[in-house]
Amino acid sequence: MRGEFIVYLLPPFLIISFYLLFHFLVSIHGNKEGYLLGMIGYWLVGCLVPVFLWISETNRKLLLQFRSVNWWQIILLLAPVALAIFFGPFKQRIGEATVLIIILSLPYAFINAFCEECLWRGLFFVHHQGNYFHAVVVPSVWFGIWHYVPLSVQPASVGNLYFILSATGLGLCWATLTYYTRSVFWSILSHTLVDFTGIGLLHYFR
DSSP, X not given: OHXXXXXXXXXXXXXXXXXXXXXXXXXXXXXXXXXXXHHHHIIIIIIIHHHHHHSOHHHHHHHTSOOOOOHHHHHHHHHHHHHHHHHSSHHXXXXXXXXXXXXXXXXXXXXXXXXXXXXXXXXXXXXXXXXXXXIIIHHHHHHHHHTHHHHTTSOOTTOHHHHHHHHHHHHHHHHHHHHHHTOSHHHXXXXXXXXXXXXXXXXXXX
């Protein structure tokens, strides 16, 4: 029952509750501060709390272990980064950002990647290790839909639908990588680099 709850009920609960939270915080603190507070709440409560509740300490350690990868897994690791650099906002934003913003965007990207990979890849993998559909496909779709929450207060320059579809595709890459390596180590690395190409902190300093 726990596995069924995690794969089908937890994601819509997170999406609905944090949609309300994001809009509440933005209405009180404004777009930038409200968005940041919403993300912090999502990282701590939405991502890490379920991970600590439903993944044992032993499995958390196993998920973070370094595992070797083969050639096609390296492609899954690098392809999202290459696509983000060539088709994302990196070229434009790198010219707008100061050195400080660029440097601080790396830990910002890592925090987001670490929390999201532990939730959307790690949690689903632990509870559905023998089921590719439940461990990879379903959470990847939910992962894409989740992005409507922050996009509802900070729309993507490329369009929200395109961003959600792209996030779903990236989720499939990272979930497949996790499924076959039995670790979130490489997906965290790839996710961090993809997020970094967006120079996320530029939004707060414009």
